[in-house]
Amino acid sequence: MTHLFFYLTLVLYGCATTAYLACLFRTSDWLTRWASRLLAAGCISHGLSTIHLASQAGHLPLTNMQESLSFFSLLIVATFLLFERRYKVTTLGSFVTPVALVMLILASALHGEVRQLPPILQSNWFWFHALLAFISYAAFAIAFGVAVMYLIQRHFLKAKHFGGLFQKLPSLETLDEISYRSLAVGFPLLTFAIISGAIWSEQAVGSYWVWDPKQTWSLITWFIYAALLHGRLTIGWRGKRAAILSIIGFIVLLITFLGMKHSITW
């Protein structure tokens, strides 16, 4: 069951990504509609696969890299679909769905070892921490996609290059707005994720903060986004500077997520 839905999801994401990329080069209401439908179908299939896996394991499937990547990918797609409904920005899909697809492909390539739930993870704080962290990651992934679009669009405007892609991309103001919204959602969630992580760490190893690489990098990520939001709210940072910082933030976040798995837990 899980595998069936997982591979169905892979196929649907693949088709949706292709359709979204095609949307960059062709204007067609038909194509736009189907890109979104395919992705929504993929998201449902992905959700079913995840629920099935969770019900078999008896907990959220976040205990190894394969499961985590798949879960990350699911949340990115779900968050994007919400933003697409709200802001009607098809082109954002062309930048976000490839990220979700690549994550899912990585997940499928990884060996999914069946393992016992380590006692250290048997804490409600852990699940709370993990869920918050993943939702904030998804919001930052959207901010990342938007930042890339912002830089491309800004480049077109400064270079006075008014081609087809320029026409397709949303206005700078819209991109800035979506970026701000996703950061405003992501940052508080990340903050709570770090706090709940610290509480869990206290329960598990008896100390709130042990300076292991995962915690350190999480803190770096937090500082980058904190600086970005602070700059925005106090000085009014926006545009290029905010976009670059948002991209750096997401890269650091990926390092935290992918590279730092040898933390206190795994």
Next chain:
Amino acid sequence: MNIIVVGLSHKTATVELREKVAFSPNLIEKPLRDLVALDDIVEGVIVSTCNRVEIYATTRDIAGGIARIKRFLADHHRISLETLEPHLYSHHSEAAIRHVFRVASSLDSMVVGEPQILGQIKTSYGYAAEYKSSGIILNRFLHKAFSVAKRVRTETRIASSAVSVAFAAVELAKKILGDLSDKTVMLIGAGEMCELAAKHFLNSGARGVMVTNRTFERAERLAADFGGEAVPFDELFQHLHRADIVLSSTGAPHCIIGPKDVEEVVKRRRFKPMFFIDIAVPRDIDTKVDDVENAYLFTVDDLQEIVQANLAQRNREAEKAEEIIDQEIGQFYKWLSSLEVTPTIVALRSRFDEIRRAELEKTMAGWKDLPPEAEKRLEALTMAITNKLLHAPTAALKRAGQGGRIDLYVDALRQLFDLQTGHQEDDELELEE
């Protein structure tokens, strides 16, 4: 019956000549009546705009009809036919249909895709309908042309992009500032193009206008026109931060806005983006302003480039439009030729025969041990009845075929007896807009 088109347009005649040949809409009744009173001209519509004067008519005699309409144009406007004729074009049959479909779809316009022409043709047709100079064929023909134009507009992107500098400026500003409804325009100097652009910005929803000028009275006057606010020229930099859109065209010999100024202003705006357009020659705004983050400077040349690109796009879309027109011509032509006499007589006969046979078979099926002799007689009887019934209408049709208004009979017959015709598509018989 044939459709013919005679006319001249911006492609064949100068504006002086077009003016001379134009028809005034207030005085269109007489020319319309004169037109359909011409020998061999059955129906007529006169389209007169500043870019074209065209007459659409139906006739049995193509060459004669065209010649008479040319003469009519010359006589009506008191121009010698020799001067007028080299500028006139004429089309008939399929070419005439194509021409009118193309004109209505704005493929023949000076700016391809401009939307006015369709409305102008609708108005002209309105007069023809009012004064009854158009009939079955032209009514249907022009309604078809309107629906073709609508299809072209919805199925291609022929009219979707800005093709004037002022519109291009608005489109560009939207790409930076998004929604314009909370944005303010600052007008520096008073060039015509600036005013036009400011008008476009206001029409697109911009919130307000500030105007500044070296002569304050002038700024005040212009501000009053726009319902905006006049700003003394030496206080420009005290107010510039309130503007999201800056349009500049002063006669100043050197730049009045430099990168340092804009940096200050942008900072004061908390880095909200600013959109500058410099129309002045020599320039008002230093080109280095474009290097300032969150400030975007464009010149008329940039806008012109957008307009050129959009025009090229329209021309590409025009190819798709031609394909649509090709399809529609086929359909319309089928209907038009169905109005001829012979196919109608054939259709009428086979319709009667069909009914006769069906009824005969029904009767025979319920009638056992009928002698073969009786069967033959019944056959002969029913045939004689249909032939007798058809004799008078057939003769009347043939007679009408030699006269003028055959299409009336044919159309009525086809509707009365539900005969197969070339038009399955729905009738759009009401005028839109």
